[in-house]
Amino acid sequence: MTAVTIISPAEADWQRVRDLRLEMLRDTPIAFMETVEAAEANSEDVWRMRADRGNTLDSVQLVAVDASGRWVGTMSGFVDRLDVGGPLLVGVFVSPAARGRDAGVADALLDAVEHWARGQGNSLTLHVHEDNDRAIAFYRRRGYDLTGRTIPYNLDPTKNELEMRRTVA
Template sequence: MAYTVRRTTAEEWREFRELRLEALLDSPTNYGQTHENALAHPDELWQERARDNAGSHVQAFYVAVDDATGKLVGMWGVMPHFTRPATHIVIGVYVRPEARGTDVARRLNQASIDFAKTTESKELMLLVRDDNDRGRRFYEREGFVLTGGSEPHNLDPSHDLLEMRYPAFR
């Protein structure tokens, strides 16, 4: 299958919402939000997020689109870190099962890195759940390294989120 990786558009907020909700059902422990919480968001919030992600100079979401069907099969976001100045964080990572094992994740990751490099941030990092070995190994192959930092998972404090940074960022 062939896939196109591109930045989200404001007009596809419904498709993006569907993908995000699917991600929260597929991997509920990998995100900081529950499916129920996201499902309760009004359409206006989804539309606002879509506009921000499509047009902002400091944050972006990228999607992979199946060229044959036009269906979104993956998403990857990057935005300013919530509390750390001059740092961007990778967020909202998901690839649908039918596109796993392809180059979709690698291409979405690279698109997000490339976008973050257009900002004034000095560092790029992410958080990965301590029991998400597959995700951590992927990020390591892509050049991220564990920093030794961690924080409790907000939805499940029995697990930590491990901090990884991308040393080749700047």
């Protein structure tokens, strides 16, 4: 198991948040509703806001930091009262070198988000690109089930995001 510390970034971490987001977009472009080009065009003010957006009552943003201080993964959540009626998992990424069940990084991050979600509702919902087999397998292993709902993927409306949900209460 990879030893990681789970932290919540703050506004001052904006450059590291930006660097991790760009790594995410380059590694798995279908997993996020943003292009690398759009992210690179963001101003420092936007990145500062993004770095700090997990610090509200209705949201969480977590980062896994390895023993060397490298940010190797992230997951966030927010209470989506309009669409899913409760906590929604978003922005999930683990760096390639920190992936896998034995590394435990994804599990550590999801454990922390699920802990937060318990205080927000009875279940945690997520949306995953239909072609992201690795992520779907991870969520299934963690007890998430398809709800049957699909959402057109904003960067390619011929593809869908699949909704999955798990009871966390």
